[in-house]
Amino acid sequence: MQTDFYRGARAGMANMSGSMSDKQKNAISPRRDEDFPEWYQQVIRAADLAENSEVRGCMVIKPWGYAIWERMQAELDRMFKETGHRNAYFPLFIPLGHLEKEAAHVEGFAKECAVVTHHRLELRDGKLVPTGELAEPLVVRPTSETIIGAAYARWVKSWRDLPILLNQWANVVRWEMRPRLFLRTAEFLWQEGHTAHETRAEAEEETMKMLRVYEKFAREFLAIPVLTGEKSESERFPGALRTYCIEAMVQDRKAIQAGTSHFLGQNFSKAAGIQFQGRDGAVEHAWTTSWGVSTRLVGTLIMAHSDDDGLVLPPRIAPAHAVVIPITPKEDSKADVLAAAEVLATSLRTASFAGAPVAVEVDARDLGGGVKSWEWIKKGVPVRIEIGPRDLAQGTAAVSRRDRPHRDKEFLPVADIPGRIPEILKEIQSGLAARAVAFRTDHLRTMDSKEQFYEFFTPKNSAKPEIHGGFALAHWDGSAGVEEKIKNDLKVTIRCIPFDESPEPGTCPFSGGPSRQRVVWAKSY
RNA sequence: CGGGGUGUAGCUUAGCUUGGUAGAGCGCCUGGUUUGGGACCAGGAGGUCGCAGGUUCGAAUCCUGUCGCCCCGACCA
Numbered sequence: 001m002q003t004d005f006y007r008g009a010r011a012g013m014a015n016m017s018g019s020m021s022d023k024q025k026n027a028i029s030p031r032r033d034e035d036f037p038e039w040y041q042q043v044i045r046a047a048d049l050a051e052n053s054e055v056r057g058c059m060v061i062k063p064w065g066y067a068i069w070e071r072m073q074a075e076l077d078r079m080f081k082e083t084g085h086r087n088a089y090f091p092l093f094i095p096l097g098h099l100e101k102e103a104a105h106v107e108g109f110a111k112e113c114a115v116v117t118h119h120r121l122e123l124r125d126g127k128l129v130p131t132g133e134l135a136e137p138l139v140v141r142p143t144s145e146t147i148i149g150a151a152y153a154r155w156v157k158s159w160r161d162l163p164i165l166l167n168q169w170a171n172v173v174r175w176e177m178r179p180r181l182f183l184r185t186a187e188f189l190w191q192e193g194h195t196a197h198e199t200r201a202e203a204e205e206e207t208m209k210m211l212r213v214y215e216k217f218a219r220e221f222l223a224i225p226v227l228t229g230e231k232s233e234s235e236r237f238p239g240a241l242r243t244y245c246i247e248a249m250v251q252d253r254k255a256i257q258a259g260t261s262h263f264l265g266q267n268f269s270k271a272a273g274i275q276f277q278g279r280d281g282a283v284e285h286a287w288t289t290s291w292g293v294s295t296r297l298v299g300t301l302i303m304a305h306s307d308d309d310g311l312v313l314p315p316r317i318a319p320a321h322a323v324v325i326p327i328t329p330k331e332d333s334k335a336d337v338l339a340a341a342e343v344l345a346t347s348l349r350t351a352s353f354a355g356a357p358v359a360v361e362v363d364a365r366d367l368g369g370g371v372k373s374w375e376w377i378k379k380g381v382p383v384r385i386e387i388g389p390r391d392l393a394q395g396t397a398a399v400s401r402r403d404r405p406h407r408d409k410e411f412l413p414v415a416d417i418p419g420r421i422p423e424i425l426k427e428i429q430s431g432l433a434a435r436a437v438a439f440r441t442d443h444l445r446t447m448d449s450k451e452q453f454y455e456f457f458t459p460k461n462s463a464k465p466e467i468h469g470g471f472a473l474a475h476w477d478g479s480a481g482v483e484e485k486i487k488n489d490l491k492v493t494i495r496c497i498p499f500d501e502s503p504e505p506g507t508c509p510f511s512g513g514p515s516r517q518r519v520v521w522a523k524s525y
Numbered sequence: 526c527g528g529g530g531u532g533u534a535g536c537u538u539a540g541c542u543u544g545g546u547a548g549a550g551c552g553c554c555u556g557g558u559u560u561g562g563g564a565c566c567a568g569g570a571g572g573u574c575g576c577a578g579g580u581u582c583g584a585a586u587c588c589u590g591u592c593g594c595c596c597c598g599a600c601c602a
Contacts, residue, residue: 027563037596045536056593111600143602177526177600184601245602257602296602329560370562377563388561398561407562491598525602 026308027378033467036252041181043302046378047311050181057179057186061295064379065182067319068298069189073169075221075317076191076293079213085165085193090148092171093138098146101271105145108238112175114140114186140173145239145264145290148194149272156276156286159198163206167193182299183256183525190294196274196286200265203287207263210291211244214259222297223314223433224248224304225440226258227471227520229496234483237290241265247495247520249440250303253470255495255522258300261291299525305432311380312402314432315425316354322421323361323376324348324397327369327388338364341387344397344414348385351418353425358418377406382428383421387414403428443470446518450509457490457523471495471522475515477508486510486521495520 028046032039044050049065052058061069077087093116100106116139120132141147152164173187193210197203211228218226226246236243240262248258266285269275274286305312315321326341328334345360352358361381363372369386376384380402386409387397397417398409401424412420447453456472459465469492476482476494486492496519503517 041595052594054593108601172602174601178596178598188602190602260602292602294602327561366560368560368562368564370560370564372563373561374563386561390561409561 027310027374028308031308032251036467039308040299040303043306043310043378044181047380049298049302049311052181055186057176059181059185061189064319065298068301068313068317069295071317071319072217072221072293072297073191076213076217077167077169079217080167080191080193083165083209083213085167085195087168088166089168089170090141090144090151092141094141094144094147096137096139098150098272099139101146102239102268104267105239105271109142109174113142114173114175116140141170142172142174143290143292144168144170144172144192144194145268145288146272149268149274149288152194152196152269152286152288153273153275156196156274159276159278161276162196162198162286163202164196165193165206166195167191180299180525182295182302184296188295190292192290192292195289196269197288198276198278198284198286200287203265203289204263207242207244207261207289207291210289211246211259211261214246214261214291214293217293218246218248218258219433221314221316222301222304223316223429223436224258224300225433225437227496227498229498229520231260231496232480232483232494232519234480235493237262239264239267240290241267245496247522247524248300248304249443249471249522250300250525251306251439252303252467253443253522255471255520255524256296256300256303257495257524258297259291259293262289264288264290304436306380309406310378312432313380313382315382315429318380318382319359320361320381321353321359321425322348322383322385323363323381325363325369325372325376325384325386327386328366330389333389333392336392337387337389340392340414344385344387344417347418348421351422353422358421358425373400373406377402382425385417399424401428403431440471444473445470446473448474448506448509453509453521454490457492457521469523471520473518474521475506475508475517476519477511477513477515479511479513482508482510490523492521492523495522495524 028039028042030038047064048062050059050061053060115137117134117137118130118132119134121128122131155161155164169191171187171189176184176186179185195203195206197206215226215228218224226248228244228246231243231245237260242263244261245257246259247255250256266287268288269285274288275283276286278284301317302311305314324341324345326337328337341362341364345362348360349357363376365372373384373386382402384400385397391397395414396411397414398411399417400406400409445456447456453472453474457469459468483494497517498520500517505517506515508515
């Protein structure tokens with residue numbers, strides 16, 4: 001089966017007629033197949049999700065973008081609570097000394113830390129200059145293992161104090177060289193779960209449990225299939241014993257790490273001194289985990305589902321499920337149309353989707369119907385409902401779906417709409433998920449020869465690389481040398497070593513050495 | 526941080542080679558006609574041409590430096 005993400009847009013274009021088609025075919029220019037990175041930025045602008053700020057690498061998340069993040073937060077927070085976690089908040093500033101305690105951690109994060117060295121500004125010759133140097137500089141958290149570890153060390157005395165199962169919603173700062181809206185910003189929003197356990201087995205189980213939470217969230221809410229597995233040593237979190245991840249494929253066939261869960265062993269508890277007296281009276285170090293997802297999920301969502309007309313939101317994560325658009329061509333019927341729109345919205349809100357009332361917006365702005373419709377198309381709202389004077393007479397409204405060409409509309413009796421919308425939302429959700437699965441299936445290849453591998457990851461046009469490649473399932477001898485070589489040659493890395501109940505041994509096509517199992521290779525964000 | 530590209534109104538851009546103090550389209554505002562698919566007519570607002578120096582009688586244009594952004598590389602969620 002050939003999955004074509006552009007099919008919808010083409011069908012839409014074929015339906016177009018009149019002056020519009022001469023003017024503009026798609027809302028977003030360039031199209032995905034012309035220039036994917038530029039398309040991505042234009043979608044963000046067209047949907048009014050975010051913009052770059054005056055500080056390099058930082059972004060302003062605008063209301064519609066933030067609403068998507070809030071939806072993610074709401075569902076994840078619920079899932080964390082269901083798995084026994086509670087929220088807390090730890091400081092933004094970390095004493096420099098804390099960061100020095102775990103060697104691998106220092107190595108991993110030292111290069112990208114913002115450091116606070118002063119606590120006062122003085123006005124000199126009209127310029128503000130920092131004064132009041134701090135005795136010990138403070139690091140703006142790039143992640144919170146160290147400062148949370150220090151707190152856990154204070155809190156834990158006995159095995160009865162364990163486990164500690166906390167999460168925090170916070171911002172973190174990593175001074176990135178190449179920022180990209182949502183995908184990699186100097187400051188980003190995330191959640192970080194931090195747990196401490198009595199036994200190794202318990203901590204390992206926790207690590208895996210939270211990975212499963214992320215996987216379920218991605219599949220059920222974002223409609224994005226993800227591969228799960230373990231990171232190779234070179235991709236592991238600094239200081240972790242094992243790093244597990246969910247990896248998604250987006251429409252340029254690159255991989256994106258959408259969430260991680262780390263088994264930290266006793267590394268951080270030894271560094272921070274998280275010790276307790278066990279059931280046998282012996283003093284032991286706790287076993288810790290950490291796990292997180294960030295606003296990168298918003299970028300992942302955009303790249304996974306959106307099309308050449310803008311954002312496409314899966315209903316289960318959309319801030320609004322439906323928008324009612326009053327069409328008010330005549331002054332004398334305007335009040336009636338607006339009133340009917342409100343009545344329709346109100347009745348629609350009595351319907352429920354996925355266990356909650358259908359979220360409805362009414363766009364009562366005094367603008368042309370086409371203008372308003374296009375705005376909501378670009379914002380990715382799953383369902384648009386237009387209601388105008390003719391509908392009033394007939395008791396109907398025109399229903400359009402974001403997963404269908406934008407010209408398609410179905411006139412439904414108003415009375416049927418509250419009953420019908422939840423079904424449509426369900427169809428859109430499962431349709432987007434199915435399409436994403438099919439897309440990934442099409443671009444996931446099992447391969448055994450080096451030649452095939454290199455061909456797969458080499459664009460035909462090197463000057464202006466077309467969308468190519470995907471995920472390659474190939475054997476690997478487990479050596480960092482092979483990883484290094486492939487990365488240098490093709491910019492392809494091991495995204496994860498999939499969990500495999502019965503691994504199929506084979507031969508590494510790059511070294512000829514023995515391989516325990518196939519691993520997932522891809523270009524990545 | 527290295528290589529390449531690029532900065533002119535909110536967006537897209539003309540002008541730069543051959544210096545003479547800025548033009549368009551979209552968007553925005555007002556009025557009218559419109560509104561079921563990104564409307565039309567008329568009027569209007571908006572730019573110290575990224576910033577700082579320099580050359581010159583005069584700089585968007587030439588020179589130097591610097592900053593931002595984009596792409597590639599290193600690094601990363």
